[in-house]
Amino acid sequence: MPNVPPLNIPADAAIAQPSFLMGVATASYQIEGAADEDGRLQSIWDTYCDEPGRVLNGDHGDVACDHYHRWEADTDLIASLGVDAYRMSIAWPRVMDEKGRPNAKGIAFYKHLLDRLNAKGIQTYVTLYHWDLPQHLQDRGGWASRETAYAFADYADLMTRELAGKVTAWATLNEPWCSAFLGYGIGRHAPGVTDLRQTTQALHHLLLGHGLALAKIKANDPKAKRGIVCNTGVFGPRHDTAADKDATYLAYVQQNYWVFDPLMLGSYPQDLFRLWPGCEPLVLPGDMDTIATPMDFLGINYYFRTEIESDGKGGYQEAPHDNPVERTQMGWEIYPQGLTEILVDFNARYPDMPPVFITENGMASDDSVGADGGVADPQRITFLERHLMAVNTAMAAGVDVRGYFIWSLMDNFEWAYGYERRFGITHVDYTTQVRTLKHSGLAVQGYLQARKQRPQR
């Protein structure tokens, strides 16, 4: 076993206290595999992966990390890290048939998994929708159709009845911005649609489904926490000009406020329609109240900063990557202070913001197993340290952050980038399915062991 020092976090930092929850995260389609087993239906990602040119190297989630068969050992792996919590998602196509009837075998998989996690004292943060919409619902319009919001509420109703008492915290959706904009706006995610009118309508239906699902969770599993997980973007102007500054503001509107304003303030930011004139969604009476239902927590995912410039047409575009900044395998700029900035910005903009969990943060690197059997990923270790300290700074500035989940427990199917981009603190050999804790995983494990042994403040 290589000798890797623990994460370098001062013992007196707020984030180093045992009350600050530390976890690892995954999602169903990215790890489960077993695409055709036990009655699982086709999802929009199965369809998208089958379309030539959509996913790098023609990769797909048919086998992924084979977690559906390796869940017991994977649970042991999670426990061995010493984390407080595990964030996972449920595959909708695995648990309901086309008529909305329960699929007992699929549901049993999640019951066993949650029972094992609970038996090991690991808190369970379960996301209902992490992008794997059943294809039969897409065939009827997907999220662009209002019916999908009600179908989602039915699915939430079923799962929260079946799994009540086993879940610490339910998140309705993961990153609805990605589902709407990447899926319906630029077609970089399933279902691969490129239509801005459908994009704003899809987001509206996702958020409506979220609000309807919150009521189901409250009724069926009242002791569990209820929230949502959203991605955030941090932006800076390329040039100190009024045009680039306005472009940067529009990037904030499109990537953050479009999603967070309806949830926290009950309205869409009108400046969005400067960017997308004529794309206002159809909103029925009562929808915005449903969407703005109070929650117990807000899950925030943060990864990188983007430099923005005006596109010369009243909109914005990403500036070329020709500035000398540190980047990850994804080409994403490493900008830890962005996490502080966005938390402080939201805390001021949303006076009723509930407690926050950082539900995803992490990075991809081109990791491989070395001659000594170890996986050296030094950039990820300092990435995690720097971002954890950025959370600490936000907490010192008054933001109520309760925990932090590393994306990801293990390398997995990175959507349009397939298996080439490795986000895990555990390396996965996709030929043998052997899991190897990377140096970052060992550093996290060492840090959490030391944290447990320290006398409490």
Ligand code: IFM
């Ligand atoms: O892998 C994804 C995850 O599914 C959602 N948030 C971002 C991660 C990295 O791209």
